[in-house]
Amino acid sequence: MAEVKVIVKAHLNATEDPEKLEKAITNLFGDVKPQRSKEHGTTYLGFEATGIDSLRQLRQRIASDRIRDATRAMLSRWAAKNAKVTFHINRQAAYANHVSIYHASKSPLGPIEVEIDGEPDKIIELLTGKGPA
Secondary structure (H helix, E strand, C coil), X not given: CCCCEEEEEEECCCCCCHHHHHHHHHHHXXXXXXXXXXXXXEEEEEEEEECHHHHHHHXXXXXXXCCHHHHHHHHHHHHCCCCEEEEEEEHHHHHCCCCCXXXXXXXXXXXXXXXXXXXXXXXXXXXXXCCCC
């Protein structure tokens, strides 16, 4: 697979414990070091990575939560309109070490935003396929 670029970020609410948000991110993306950044006066916690290794833990969580088929259907539908794979993950579910993917911002705390640059079909296969990664 060609090189992929993964961008993960989440709005850090003023009343929120940054360590809990960091744990939610690392539960799904492994040994990453989320950094704080500011955009238009809003503080975010997130990271950027390259390579498919940055998606391995997310792939394992999707498989163990038994949501591969549903995730494949959602991501395929959304990726058909874009050159990237973009989606949101519920941060409370991520903190509990589970994956809950959705596209619209319906979480009261806001989502963990994921953007993956690369070939959408291959990325979706990597995340939801039943073969070895």
